[in-house]
Amino acid sequence: MDFRHRKEIDGLRAVAVVPVMMYHAGMLGFGGGYVGVDVFFVISGYLITSLISSEMDVGKFSLRNFYERRIRRIFPALLFVTVCCLPPAMYWMFPNQLKTFANSMVSVFYLGSNFWLSKKTGYFDVGVDEYPLVHTWSLSIEEQFYLLFPMAFMLAWRLGRRNLVIAISILAILSFGLAEWGWRHYPSSNFYLLPGRAWELLIGSLAAFYLRHYGQTDSARSEALATIGLILIFVSILVFDAETPFPSAYTLVPALGTVLVILYASKGTHVNWLLSTPFMVGIGLVSYSAYLWHQPLFAFLRIQSLNVPASGTYVLLGILSFVLAWFTWKFIEQPIRKKENFRQRTLYLSFFGLTGSMIVLGLILKSESEILSIPNSSVEAKYFASFSV
16 A cells, blocks of 8 residues: 555544644533544554655655655744744743743753653643643654654664564553553653653554555445544543543553544545545644644633633634634645755755754743742732733
């Protein structure tokens, strides 16, 4: 089976991103909406493995080209959204909040947001919803996976496909075991760091090997299994909450549900039809940018609001997230993905230059916020008032 674009995977991204947004908005009935990130992880493992193995089969795989594609996919939108966060952060945040924002910004651009957050706070802790960049922990996990997996894949490819699949399976089992141990002893590190999450990406990888060997079939069995997969994802969204250990054995519910959809949502099934509708595909195409935009909008709303924001306000900001996502996808993501607009050398130079600049800017912002941090709450209130409308 050759690597190809699948519209139903775009639709599956829509199934992932909307619940995450609803969860971050605190909407009733979406206590497990955070599992959308786990759906993204499985999809990423499937797509990356499909791409690499397809190119390895014909001897065209290149680490340089692989990382170029990842930079084009991830960096431009991330940079744009982060830069857009700077004015409201400096305008609305207390100095101590600004320091936290600066630290998070620095961590984002050295690909270690998840490391910083694992030492700073738990994902479900009170106040985390006021971190504009808290959601970037999942990007760091994927970026770290992208750094390690292709190199390991190239080395293991010489062992033969069968042995490669066995090696990936062993790593997935070890990672899963670590996750089960980790949530009991180091829940924050277990949640944020790659070792306890790698198995989710790796089962997506195994799904890619399965499809390359067996392909998809349009049958009653496919219909049933794809439907079960989608149900498992929705059940986890509706039933799980902040008290559910994660990642853990519970994570198998949305992760295996995603695998079933990837494997069996073939053309002719109702699941394929649903996920391939223009509406679902449209949401899926801009899902990355929507994911980037929604949390800063929600966080700044909470920071500048004296009272708990109404649900309707979050709905409006959710809609705005998709408007901004379409703009970002159309005018930032798409042009930079075209090689004729930005050649590889220019892209790499821009990436390292801008990444370094954002880290330096974050360190300067951190230094300035430390100077402005005054313990006296009345002085801090006057400072904040001077920046308020």
